[in-house]
Amino acid sequence: ILTEHFIDPVQGPVVRQALEEQERRLANATEQADQAALKLTVAANNYRVARETFQNWLNTRRATERPEQDAELIARTRELDTLKAAERAAQRALETQQQARLDAQQAHARAAQKWDELERAALKAEEKARTAAEFRIFMYRLMLTLPLLVAAGWLFKHKRKGRNWPFVWGFVFFALFAFFVELVPYLPSYGGYVRYTVGIVLTFVVGRYAIVALQRYLARQREAEAMPDEKRRKSMSYDLALSRLAKSVCPGCERAVDRKDPTLDFCPHCGINLFDRCRNCNARKGAFARFCFACGTPALPDASLSP
DSSP, X not given: OOGGGGSOTTHHHHHHHXXXXXXXXXXXXXXXXXXXXXXXHHHHHHHHHHHHHHHHHHHHHHHHTOGGGHHHHHHHHHHHHHHHHHHHHHHHHHHHHHHHHHHHHHHHHHHHHHHHHHHHHHHHHHHHHHHHHHHHHHHHHHHHHHHXXXXXXXXXXHTTTSTTHHHHHHHHHHHHHIIIIIIGGGSOOTTXXXXXXXXXXXXXXXXXXXXXXXXXXXXXXXXXXXXXXXXXXXXXXXXXXXXXXXXXXXXXXXXXXXXXXXXXXXXXXXXXXXXXXXXXXXXXXXXXXXXXXXXXXXXXXXXXXXX
């Protein structure tokens, strides 16, 4: 968008033409004034040199007192008068050109003021059009992004733990990318308040969700710790239990435990069974293992974990 596109189509060309004409007049008046100033300088110098020469001759005339030089005295005096008249004429010409330049400057200033008024109005119209265009682009992007966010929120709430969880999480990340890259940079600014508001809302929503999720997790942990040992182990995922044990944390309460301690068979924090004995070879093995590592005997059916 260019500012010139919003200049009044009727007054704009007229004012622009007048401004250009005044610029030419001002340039011409300035040139003429410079020429007149130079002529005045030349005339003043000529008069000054002639007067100095005359003054020297007059001093000599007074010293010699020669009456035959009176005619030359009159002639030199007339020559000085002529030079002085030329200097005065040059002075008047300079004053005339200075007045013309002043008039041209004032006319140019008035034309420039009118053009500035047109430009200010055009700038306001341009800003209004730019804001409308930005808002229109934002609405187009919102129409594309909002359904993605709604769908991602629904999938995250209801399907993130289903069998298609990789697709769900991929779609959620895609929707977040579309929101922060394709929508947020095009939010209307309005002094930054819109973006600040969006940031505050997002912080509140995400923070609230994190707090609620943490409270639910702690509640589930308390409920799990209150359940019998066998029931707790059956409700756990086999792979999740092994990954937690590999990190030396309890699969039940996720607190740190020393797996290398040969006397540690139960978690000292929640009491869940961590190690037991094989029913065939009596070797000490992990309570969550499905088979004995020493003889390969399957664990008891009631001690199996959920897949």
